[in-house]
Amino acid sequence: MISNYDVVIVGGGAAGFFTAINIAEQAPKMKIAILERGKEVLSKVRISGGGRCNVTHACFVPNDLVKFYPRGEKELKGPFHQFCSGDTIEWFEKHGVTLKIEEDGRMFPITDSSQTIIDCFLNATQKLGIAVLTGQSVQSVFKGENYWKVETNQQSFKCEKLVMTTGSNPKIWEMLQEFGHTIIAPVPSLFTFNIKDNRINDLMGVSAVASVKVKDTKLKASGPLLITHWGMSGPGILRLSAWGARELATKNYQFTLQVNWLNDLDFDTVLEDLKTIKEENSRKIVSKFCPFDFPKRLWESLLLASGISLETKWADVSKKQLTELVQQLTKGQFQVNGKSTFKEEFVTAGGIDLKEINFKTMESKQHQNLYFAGEILNIDAITGGFNFQNAWTGGFIIAQHITSES
Template identity: 50%
Template sequence: MNSLKKKKLVIVGGGAAGFFTAANVDGDQYDICILEQSGDVLQKVKISGGGRCNVSHACFDPRELISFYPRGNKELLSVFTKFQPSDTMEWFQQRGVALKIEEDNRIFPHTDSSASIINALMEAALQNGAKILTNKVVKKIEKRDKNWIIKTASEEFIGDSVVFCTGSSPKSYQLLRDLGFDMVDLVPSLFTFNIKNKSIEGFMGTSFPRAWVELPRLKKEVAGPLLITHWGLSGPAVLKLSAWCARELFAMDYQVEVVVNFLGMHRSNAEAILNDFKSKNAKKNIGQAKIFELTHRFWNASLEMKGINPSKTMGNISNREVQLILDHLCNNRMQVKGKSTFKDEFVTAGGVDLKEIEFKTMQTKKHANFYLAGEVLNIDAVTGGFNFQACWSEAWLIAQALNRTKELVS
């Protein structure tokens, strides 16, 4: 007579998706083993949000939520209807991690420390009996009878099921190619624009809360906060634009014209505001005028760049000078000449073709009992906790699918 024996689950990758799977799988059904190639687990969780861990984003409508994913949005709709940010918040809060929603809707632990999230994931995984093995570089994965054989340099691990969630490592992608999966080539996403332009030279750290950034050649425009850095332009607006145009910008070798509207308003509106201020403050020096939401230094440098004396009174500003100011602030054309990685939160577009996945369970169509989650898939999002949310949701579906598998193992 057969007895109910624990099945073996091997999770390849000790990141967010891997640990969330291990935390939600039924430990009474499974012997769980996490294989991490580096010397430490949950490294992206640790550095996310400047070490505070941007757990998710307070967007609770799945149809709105998918709009933050340049790739994978259609497929994720069904995923998010089953597990979304409110579920993520509840999961962590039930495990003693108080969360907060900040003004920009990003979700963080109250402690402002990624350690709170890491400890909760570790504790939940360990409670399920998960074995966490680091410095285990997987060299090969193959099917042997009904089992999966996962080979490292010195060991073999046997699994009834495999969850593969290694992130975007090229070596990991080769393992998947060897298993016959169709792959979409990797290109960088979420990067800043390298720009040398007098308009922004010397203004590192200056931010614009409501800007518009456009790539005319690609017919794509994004609104949001903008930041000048020592290498060019960054901030949510640029990062979002880089994500949506990741493949096109890669093909163009990151050489493209960008149009910046520092004010984040239509030129006609800006003109009306400037002329209204001019008529009401004719005797005020333009350099001292606070007309738009700009720093005093940036405003004065803009005037000087256009040959306008900051000491000139508003009443003496000509219509031609008004148009020069508006050109500079609302239609500033710059040349992008390369990119830079955004902090340590490197994200790629590309990975396993989404046609390979059954999104009700995250099981692959080619191989039974082989699941994929996280950045290994051709799914990515803009900044703000969205990439983690995809990991939590996909891992949740995998755990539920595994928990429903109750066949006897002899």
């Protein structure tokens, strides 16, 4: 039995639902189906942002917004001029969901619950008569003269327009390769670093704003760094992992990380500062007088690593010890052995080669009436709502193009 639709969307996640709803609102007579292989739709939306759903980011200028995408920066400029963060806020507002901005720019529903977003999408699909079909695992895709045929484990679907929003699904990527699309091999992005080192062993939960660099590469980033029981995490580390996704994969996640715990202060400046402090505070105990805005436990750990006991007075710190302390503060080296996934928010770098997409329409350059949105493409971003914004923008543009042709 074949089910006929105008549009079939494969993938029941954020991009799939947003595309379907926008098409149906602009062309109510179109028959649309969303096919999801799992038992539940929108599962990634449910867990995102710790269950609060980080919908977008309060960065409203397209040329600034693209800078958060290690892959996709150049290509997303045009799309973001069509549908940006401000448009996302307005869209959700119109659909009964008010968003709020947090201090770091991340935006969440005011309910602080991802269920709000899920309910918004499910209510809209129901109201608009969009078929949401779960347990539909795609087995094959066939291209006819002016139609597409999708075979799942349950039935066959025929449609004029086919939209793929399957995220990082290797099986679908393989099928698309058979249609002549190039797949950039996926590697993890957004991960934390596994480090076993005495200097940070008992400092779980301690954080500092630091700059980090992968030794002997151009990879560097800065931002809050969080010490965890397995090593290092926090925005600075995640940023580095996103931009270094490919290079760090080739190193098999074994490399030396250089940490400047004082962020933008360099070795010479800190050395001069500490010499002055040593002279002016000679009678004070070093461990009780940290001259930097710096976690006390980390300061004590770096003193010990520099050969300075916690009872030492500034006057008794030798020149060699002082130099070693500055080295630890500004050029500390930590051996990274492996990575860990950041929470449940697993993001990959990789997917359909962006050269094969028309970013004015999100349509395949190889095949008419075949569209892509979300993480199926070789686009990814750091945390903060940016990956969702890419999904909303892609879905909106596809809907605009499909409905303008109908």
